[in-house]
Amino acid sequence: MQAGDTPKNDKWSKWLVQTRFANGKDTEGALEVLKRLRDSLLEKARVKEGMTLLDVGAGDGFVAFGALNKLGPTGKVILVDISEPLLERAREAAGQMDALQQCTFVKARAEDLPLRDESVDIVTTRSVLIYVDDKARALREFYRVLRRGGRIALFETVHLPTLQRAGEKWPGVGWAWYSSEALEPISDLIARYMAGLAPAIRASASIARSDHCDYLHLCEDVGFADIEVQLHLSSQKIKSTLETFMNQSPNPHFPTPAEQMDKIFTPEERQRFLDHMRRLVEQEGGVARWGGVYICAQKPTISPEPSTDG
Numbered sequence: 001m002q003a004g005d006t007p008k009n010d011k012w013s014k015w016l017v018q019t020r021f022a023n024g025k026d027t028e029g030a031l032e033v034l035k036r037l038r039d040s041l042l043e044k045a046r047v048k049e050g051m052t053l054l055d056v057g058a059g060d061g062f063v064a065f066g067a068l069n070k071l072g073p074t075g076k077v078i079l080v081d082i083s084e085p086l087l088e089r090a091r092e093a094a095g096q097m098d099a100l101q102q103c104t105f106v107k108a109r110a111e112d113l114p115l116r117d118e119s120v121d122i123v124t125t126r127s128v129l130i131y132v133d134d135k136a137r138a139l140r141e142f143y144r145v146l147r148r149g150g151r152i153a154l155f156e157t158v159h160l161p162t163l164q165r166a167g168e169k170w171p172g173v174g175w176a177w178y179s180s181e182a183l184e185p186i187s188d189l190i191a192r193y194m195a196g197l198a199p200a201i202r203a204s205a206s207i208a209r210s211d212h213c214d215y216l217h218l219c220e221d222v223g224f225a226d227i228e229v230q231l232h233l234s235s236q237k238i239k240s241t242l243e244t245f246m247n248q249s250p251n252p253h254f255p256t257p258a259e260q261m262d263k264i265f266t267p268e269e270r271q272r273f274l275d276h277m278r279r280l281v282e283q284e285g286g287v288a289r290w291g292g293v294y295i296c297a298q299k300p301t302i303s304p305e306p307s308t309d310g
Helices: 011-019 028-045 062-066 084-096 135-145 180-196 198-203 212-222 242-246 257-264 267-282
Strands: 052-056 076-081 103-107 120-126 146-157 225-238 286-298
Touching: 011 084, 028 062, 028 120, 028 146, 028 286, 052 062, 052 135, 062 076, 062 084, 062 120, 076 084, 084 103, 120 135, 135 146, 135 212, 180 198, 180 257, 180 267, 212 225, 212 286, 242 257, 242 267, 257 267
Parallel strands: 052 076, 052 120, 076 103, 120 146
Antiparallel strands: 146 286, 225 286
16 A cells, blocks of 8 residues: 555655655665664664564554564564554554564554553664654653663664765755755755755754764663663765655655745756756765664663652
């Protein structure tokens, strides 16, 4: 089932299914990266047979279903997401895998989990807290639902302005930075395009609110022990097709370039923008750099002693 097949389609399901990878085009390399990330995350989670794993922001079940083999026939996964269309996709996938009996699907936010205290062994996320304004509240919820000795194993994208080098510019589309010199012939169009993205940039503000050190401090404040925060940086030359370039968005808050250009450019301006970007996009003219953190920690096995001060 495609996201567009349901009247309950929302921006989260649209992005995950359609615009994240431009309707499934040129996805092989990206999926391999995601698989490696997921496998590393589950290894850090120390998944064992019979455990209950809670995947917050589960989407279509990519991480949760990847854990099933490690959890064995008696293990359970709880998939939490705010998007009903994505939960429905996950239900269908679980049915196709004959795994429904091991899965529970819950519509909820990370900051308000409708689960009992100390009811799960592991909490995982993959680029979820970046969309949560109150990250401390979400982490407190993770702590609350974990059993003593339980673990969080999270992967979150982080915004690092220093990844951009001097003399580079993001044209507002795609994933890459290009040299300012290469973009100069269409700088007037880029300025208008970026101005039109102001609402999407404001909606994405939570992404820029925490770096790797912030997550370390937040976990300390919540009460987690044995905290490890590992910064992951990557860089690669971007070579794509103009079709992919036009139908891909960086996160659920952003329109695709095709959608945005239709709003702000005349047909002539649109063509001038695309004619210039085609060469850069299709000939490895840009560099995509990306930062993320693995956040692993344990809920102490012994409750802290009540304070006797005063």
